[in-house]
Amino acid sequence: MxxxxxxxxxxxxxxxxxxxxxxxxxxxxxxxxxxxxxxxxxxxxxxxxxxxxxxxxxxxxxxxxxxxxxxxxxxxxxxxxxxxxxxxxxxxxxxxxxxxxxxxxxxxDCEIGNFTKMHADVHIGKASKVGQYVWMFPEVLLTNDPTPPSETLEGVVIEDFVVLASKVLILPGVIVGKDSVVAAGSVVKNNIDTGLVFSGNPAKKLCKSNILRLKGNIKQKAYPWRYRFHRGYTDSDVKAWLSEIDS
Amino acid sequence: MxxxxxxxxxxxxxxxxxxxxxxxxxxxxxxxxxxxxxxxxxxxxxxxxxxxxxxxxxxxxxxxxxxxxxxxxxxxxxxxxxxxxxxxxxxxxxxxxxxxxxxxxxxxDCEIGNFTKMHADVHIGKASKVGQYVWMFPEVLLTNDPTPPSETLEGVVIEDFVVLASKVLILPGVIVGKDSVVAAGSVVKNNIDTGLVFSGNPAKKLCKSNILRLKGNIKQKAYPWRYRFHRGYTDSDVKAWLSEIDS
Amino acid sequence: MxxxxxxxxxxxxxxxxxxxxxxxxxxxxxxxxxxxxxxxxxxxxxxxxxxxxxxxxxxxxxxxxxxxxxxxxxxxxxxxxxxxxxxxxxxxxxxxxxxxxxxxxxxxDCEIGNFTKMHADVHIGKASKVGQYVWMFPEVLLTNDPTPPSETLEGVVIEDFVVLASKVLILPGVIVGKDSVVAAGSVVKNNIDTGLVFSGNPAKKLCKSNILRLKGNIKQKAYPWRYRFHRGYTDSDVKAWLSEIDS
CATH class of the missing domain: 2.160.10.10 (Hexapeptide repeat proteins)
Known part of the structure; x- marks a missing residue:
């Protein structure tokens, strides 16, 4: 072998x-x-x-x-x-x-939690802390130096279940809260609370993430994605997620 | 050998x-x-x-x-x-x-047409359909999932002779029409008709593409580019393109 | 060996x-x-x-x-x-x-000056001229064709001590003046004079670069960075830079 x-x-x-x-x-x-x-x-x-x-x-x-x-x-x-x-x-x-x-x-010096999935060309800057079940799509970039060049390292924090769409850029020290979604091509300069959708350069709040619906299926909430997307996760995780919906 | x-x-x-x-x-x-x-x-x-x-x-x-x-x-x-x-x-x-x-x-599961040219770091997402004679410049990214993560794949469609300049991001399912030009750094969220110039994040219509002129040569229309740029194409293609101008 | x-x-x-x-x-x-x-x-x-x-x-x-x-x-x-x-x-x-x-x-056909530092995924287009002591952070892209595709090559000029933060895109022929700083995610379409901060898509002037202060150290000017950041440079360079401050 x-x-x-x-x-x-x-x-x-x-x-x-x-x-x-x-x-x-x-x-x-x-x-x-x-x-x-x-x-x-x-x-x-x-x-x-x-x-x-x-x-x-x-x-x-x-x-x-x-x-x-x-x-x-x-x-x-x-x-x-x-x-x-x-x-x-x-x-x-x-x-x-x-x-x-x-x-x-x-x-x-990075931390990446369980079940986090990064597509092609994702760049995780030194000292980043990425939670569990995070999704990062192509060309996402997490930075760390607020006044480059410097000796200061302010790693980004990405909390559990966050989705960063393609080409998202997160500035140093920013915290993206659990269940939030950042739209493709956004530049995030400030912290994002839990469960929000941010978009643009600079990224601004669009709405709560649980307002978005699936395309072609208006009754199905798109986020938190764990309520609807289960491929590749354990039965116990999926069971826990589904029970969250009912509660 | x-x-x-x-x-x-x-x-x-x-x-x-x-x-x-x-x-x-x-x-x-x-x-x-x-x-x-x-x-x-x-x-x-x-x-x-x-x-x-x-x-x-x-x-x-x-x-x-x-x-x-x-x-x-x-x-x-x-x-x-x-x-x-x-x-x-x-x-x-x-x-x-x-x-x-x-x-x-x-x-x-992509389709790429004849004579299409992609510069460095071009990423063609699954299920994209790219026509013939398309130009894509560095770090162009074609995406496919409208509500990531999901099981839905909506590939991008890029029609013939389109130019996507550097770092252009095309969102899932978008159709970019023949002869259109997308300016560098743009994020395209909606379909683009034929023969237009789009720019910005989100990309908006600037003008028809046949209005742009070559820098330093005000009489020469820049687009459709096939009327002026012929390096690497066949004689029969070039002849056909030149006869289009006259018609 | x-x-x-x-x-x-x-x-x-x-x-x-x-x-x-x-x-x-x-x-x-x-x-x-x-x-x-x-x-x-x-x-x-x-x-x-x-x-x-x-x-x-x-x-x-x-x-x-x-x-x-x-x-x-x-x-x-x-x-x-x-x-x-x-x-x-x-x-x-x-x-x-x-x-x-x-x-x-x-x-x-590029020129890159002494002590210039490029992080990951920096793309220097053909015919670029980059000065000395320049910093370029991840995914910076220097382009060169004003009407792609064409035979015209207008290389970018980046002067000494410039900082281009992550994902910055510089359009063809642009000159970025000495000591200027371009914020992360910016798209630079026009020349930038010396000692300025530009940001956005399209990038616009924010302020002079010597106005910015270090985070958490309000008395320390962040730029020109050579007055405060010396790791990896020669003693004679550092001495010269420090004497500039006093003058």
Whole structure:
């Protein structure tokens, strides 16, 4: 299951039933969980003096697509799925069941909660804190420096169940509240409370998010999306979400 | 012409006079047309359960630049040219003489017409339909989900000869009419009729596109561009376009 | 220091104490300065008929991160540092101590001054002229064609010490004056004089840049940034900048 052209450190810990593709490089102290697949041309465990730990831990049942670069010092939960060409820097904590699309870039010292899904070209600036069940669509960018260049890092906070549509830009230190939705192409300069829709450059409040309806299905509320969209989530999560509606 | 480090499936069909670079991986059922060049580190024919066919077909005289990833199930016409790091997913139909710049990303189930040219970092969302002779400049993004996340896919339609300038974002289901021009940085939320210029966030109608003149040449109409820009097109196309002006 | 899997042309000139990673390809007439490190999967000296010279020159003490693609005909000064997946095309002149983040793309015929720093996903269009000590943050895009498609190339000019924040788009031929700051997400359609802050789509003048203060430190002017931010610069530069304040 390990391609003969791959270069694997004897200090790496490779789980059971792991596949490692051609031309991969696995450095010291990388730990790959059982049943995971590392596609071709990946380099895992790139050393950096910024890392708090020599290890890079990747959970069971993960799939890392080709040409990806992961540094030491980060911890990635089970069932992680990446696209191609992703980079994950040091000291980031990534929950279980996270998806990161092609060319996704998670900078150092980030936190990403369970079941958060990022499409292609999402850039998570250093020191960002992203909750659980968050959706980020292509070219979302989370920043961190209020007066660039500076030594100040004000990471963005994205709370649970938030949706950031394509090309959304979040300015440093902004908090986007639970269940809020930011429309495509928006530039968010100020905090957003829970359950709101923001749009524009600069982004302004449009309405509460539970007012929006599905296109072609006027009776179905579009948000919170967890009341209607369940693909890829656990039965217990879905049951809890449905019981929220009734309450 | 095939580098000894390349890994080529015996089930791939390699045409005459094909060059395949170092560290390439060519999977089963890939068909590469005559006189094509596949640069280094490319992986062609990546399998996916979403593909309608096990084949990946690449036309004659194509050039695929390095570090690119192409899946099975797509059909690419003659004279295709890509930049580096491009990804093309399953079930897409790409015409002849198409160009796709570096990091271009064509998602699944797309149609791209002949002679369409995409610069760097163009992202074509799943189920998009792009006509012929379209120009898309860096960081153009075509989306598809009107209420993300959902199971609804409303692909964008870009008609023939359209120009989408840099960083243009097209929202799901939008139709951009023939000969229209969208200015750089615009966010297009509604359909655009034929022959118009739209600009802004949200994009609004500025004028008819045939009113714009070339900078420094006030007598020369800038659009439709095919009346003045002919590099890379066939003599018969150019002749037809010039005769349109007179009519 | 040269990995046995790397493919090195006998016509390349490799300096003293150079490290070249696994699966690299170094073509003819590449010159790599002393003490430089080329990480894995890089291809240097890609030939192109557009190049004015067969050489690609990389200065001493440089670090080029993995999966990068550099063409012939460009000249890169000492202490260059790149991220992953960068592309640098032909005939560009890049000063000393320049940084180019992951997926950075420098097109042909560009000039980049000393100590200019570009974060991830910066795209420098063909024929751009960027001064010294410029900062460009993620997804900045410099364009060049005023009526796309055309044969006209009007490169952008970015003067010394300018800051272009994340996702800034500069339209063709625009000049951004020394010490100016463009806010995140702005689309710049007209020239900007020295020492101003511009913001929005289209970008408009907000104020002079020396009016802005650091967050949480109301007495400290944020710009010109060289009066307060000195990490990575030489003692003589810093001394000169501090003496400017007093004068």
């Amino acid at each position: 390990i391609h003969p052209s791959a270069i694997i450190s004897p200090n790496a810990k490779i789980g059971n039933n792991v596949t490692i593709g051609a031309f991969c490089i696995i450095h010291d102290f990388v730990e790959i969980g059982d049943n995971s697949t590392i596609d071709n041309y990946c380099e895992l465990g790139i050393p950096t003096p910024l890392a708090n730990s020599d290890a890079l831990i990747i959970g069971d049942n993960s799939r890392i697509r080709s040409h990806s670069c992961l540094y030491t010092g980060s911890n990635i939960g089970h069932n992680f799925v990446s696209g191609h060409y992703v980079t994950i820097r040091e000291n980031s904590s990534i929950g279980t069941n996270v998806q990161l699309g092609s060319r996704g870039d998670i900078q150092g | 095939i580098h000894p480090s390349a890994i080529i499936s015996p089930n791939a069909k390699i045409g005459n006079n094909v060059t395949i670079g170092a560290f390439c991986i060519i999977h089963d059922f890939v068909e590469i047309g005559d006189n094509s060049t596949i640069d280094n580190y490319c992986e062609l024919g990546i399998p996916t359960p979403l593909a309608n066919s096990d084949a990946l077909i690449i036309g004659d005289n194509s050039r695929i630049r390095s570090h690119s990833c192409l899946y099975t199930g797509s059909n690419i016409g003659h004279n295709f040219v890509s930049g580096h790091y491009v990804t093309i997913r399953e079930n897409s139909s790409i015409g002849t003489n198409v160009q796709l710049g570096s990091r271009g990303d064509i998602q699944g | 040269i990995h046995p899997s790397a493919i090195i042309s006998p016509n390349a000139k490799i300096g003293n104490n150079v490290t070249i990673g696994a699966f690299c390809i170094i073509h003819d007439f590449v010159e790599i300065g002393d003490n430089s490190t080329i990480d894995n999967y890089c291809e240097l000296g890609i030939p192109t008929p557009l190049a004015n010279s067969d050489a690609l020159i990389i200065g001493d003490n440089s670090r080029i991160r993995s999966h990068s693609c550099l063409y012939t005909g460009s000249n890169i000064g000492h202490n260059f540092v790149s991220g992953h997946y960068v592309t640098i095309r032909e005939n560009s002149s890049i000063g000393t101590n320049v940084q180019l983040g992951s997926r950075g793309d420098i097109q042909g």
